[in-house]
Amino acid sequence: MLKNLQEIMDGDVEHALVRIWSEDLSEAEAAAIHRRVQSDPKYREEFHGSMEVLAAMEALANDGEHLEIVRDCRRVVHEHKLTRMAALGVAAGLLLAVGALVISFSPWRGSNDSQLQEYFTRIGEQQVIELGDGSVISLNTAGRLAVDYDEELRRVLLERGEAYFEVSEDPVRPFTVDMGVRSVTAVGTAFNIRKYPEHYQVAVVEGAVAFHEPTDELHGAPWGVSDADHAAISSPLTQRRVDAGWVAEFDVSRGVFRAFQPESMERFGSWRSGMLSFYGEPLYLVVQELNRYSAKKISIEDDSVKGLVVYTALSIREIDHALDGLARALPIEVTEQYDRIVLTATAGN
Amino acid sequence: MSRIFASGNKNIIDLASRERPGRRKVVEQLFDEHARALRHFLLGWSIPPDEIDDVVQELFSRLLGVERLEEKMSDSTGSSRSYLLTMANNLIVDRRRKLQVRNAYAAEQRGIGSESVDERTPERIIAAELELEAMRSVIKNMRLNWRVAFVLQRFGNLSYEEIALHMGVSVRQVDRYLVRAMRRIREAQRKIKAAGEKSC
Structure with missing residues (x-):
């Protein structure tokens, strides 16, 4: 209530225009509107002008689209969501949030909205996006995201690829990452989200995040990842908190959630420094990872080397150097062809 | 009708309600239920105290004449309070417009010249x-x-x-x-x- 009063006293005229129709408008709020209207000629002009426009707009009450919303707003919202899902090619999604925030799904602004900024990176590129509140988003290779940001809203749509989020705390302005039809909301935390063909992976580096259905509200503490959550959990997804040091994955097609605790979180954000660390991964997985950053496809054309174990840090900004490093550490040869880079076993092995 | 708005001449209401005695009861009930909301609304609009009675009476009289008022105020078509405030807003806007036209005309008559208003x-x-x-x-x-x-x-x-x-x-x-x-x-x-x- 005090917040409403403060907004009327200090804010733009919109606050008064909304509060004056509210069923719980207090006498103090009404008096505050009165005082501003009386004492500030510009405010008075704006207030009266807007009330006149609202009166004139009564003529739009019988507009077909408005009648449809009044008759069946739930269906209108639902159909809009389905359209968005189809447009994004996403069958299901993931919602995750940090802190006891109330989450609600809100569709995106139209493409003509100037506040919606889109970013993308080509193969091998990275981009750092700094928001006005100090939050930083790092977008990894071949990624695409849109940022919807204003004084009341912080929302990101991750459409493709991987991004690392360092979120500045702002309890009244949720920071939401939307991955199709569901979202991630965070306050004062750091996490990495990667979109795979079949699942989303969220690695929580600092703070905590929570998965839940988009219509659920978060209720503080009770949800948590326990040791039992190492196993896959079938949907429907219940509220589930994931703390720093944990990685959560949500399988889109099967609706399965799982969380695990890796030995190190370092690798989940290390791509931002241009280096990838590998701790005992087989070569084929390392190559799969390097291919994300390489304009020229790298392929292993010798089954005998696919399972070689890799312990090293590789540059993802200079793929040639990374492959040279691998060739020094492992019994492999790297041959560059016109259309691809081929890895084979060293002659004589 | 709430005592806050009850003073003053109610001739308009009396005249208007002669033809619809049942309707008067409905409108009175509407005013009684939402007297506080209406008072706050008028305060927010900065309606001068000496005009409040006139506004309320005119609103009352307008509501008496609304076609299918009961239907418009039923739960299935929204909140009666919101409807009352919308009617009040339309009325205030109308009154302001008329007042502006009158003032502009008066200024013109006095040769002062005035910004052309909502003619x-x-x-x-x-x-x-x-x-x-x-x-x-x-x-x-x-x-x-x-x-x-x-x-x-x-x-x-x-x-x-x-x-x-x-x-x-x-x-x-x-x-x-x-x-x-x-x-x-x-x-x-x-x-x-x-x-x-x-x-x-």
């Missing part, structure tokens, strides 16, 4: 229609949640709590949607006004 010239009617069309477009292009909240409130006469229930969000969130929707409308208003001034 119903063909140009003004066309301008008003264009503005309405622009507003329709603004509503249509809003983000869906803002649009739904705004349409339910303005044209469905739903209370904020009812809108929150329909949309599955908190009342506070409905407030935010409406603030953003109003901001869009005001931005459009400013642009229309600026364009109008430019063309003059």
Whole structure:
């Protein structure tokens, strides 16, 4: 209530225009509107002008689209969501949030909205996006995201690829990452989200995040990842908190959630420094990872080397150097062809 | 009718309610239920105390004459409180417009000269229609949640709590949607006004 009063006293005229129709408008709020209207000629002009426009707009009450919303707003919202899902090619999604925030799904602004900024990176590129509140988003290779940001809203749509989020705390302005039809909301935390063909992976580096259905509200503490959550959990997804040091994955097609605790979180954000660390991964997985950053496809054309174990840090900004490093550490040869880079076993092995 | 509004001459109401005795009871009930909301609304509008009785009586009289009032106030078509405030707003706007026209005419008679006010010239009617069309477009292009909240409130006469229930969000969130929707409308208003001034 005090917040409403403060907004009327200090804010733009919109606050008064909304509060004056509210069923719980207090006498103090009404008096505050009165005082501003009386004492500030510009405010008075704006207030009266807007009330006149609202009166004139009564003529739009019988507009077909408005009648449809009044008759069946739930269906209108639902159909809009389905359209968005189809447009994004996403069958299901993931919602995750940090802190006891109330989450609600809100569709995106139209493409003509100037506040919606889109970013993308080509193969091998990275981009750092700094928001006005100090939050930083790092977008990894071949990624695409849109940022919807204003004084009341912080929302990101991750459409493709991987991004690392360092979120500045702002309890009244949720920071939401939307991955199709569901979202991630965070306050004062750091996490990495990667979109795979079949699942989303969220690695929580600092703070905590929570998965839940988009219509659920978060209720503080009770949800948590326990040791039992190492196993896959079938949907429907219940509220589930994931703390720093944990990685959560949500399988889109099967609706399965799982969380695990890796030995190190370092690798989940290390791509931002241009280096990838590998701790005992087989070569084929390392190559799969390097291919994300390489304009020229790298392929292993010798089954005998696919399972070689890799312990090293590789540059993802200079793929040639990374492959040279691998060739020094492992019994492999790297041959560059016109259309691809081929890895084979060293002659004589 | 609440005592706050009951003083003064009620001739208009008496005359209007002679033909619809049952209707008078309905309107009185409406005023009794929402006296506080109406008082706050009028206070926010900064209606001078000596005009409040006139406004209330005229509103009462208008409501007596509304076709299918009972239907419009039923739960299925929104909140009666919201409907009452919308009627009050329309009335206040009408009164202001008439007053401005009267003042402009009086100033002209005295040779003072005055800014031409809302006379119903063909140009003004066309301008008003264009503005309405622009507003329709603004509503249509809003983000869906803002649009739904705004349409339910303005044209469905739903209370904020009812809108929150329909949309599955908190009342506070409905407030935010409406603030953003109003901001869009005001931005459009400013642009229309600026364009109008430019063309003059």
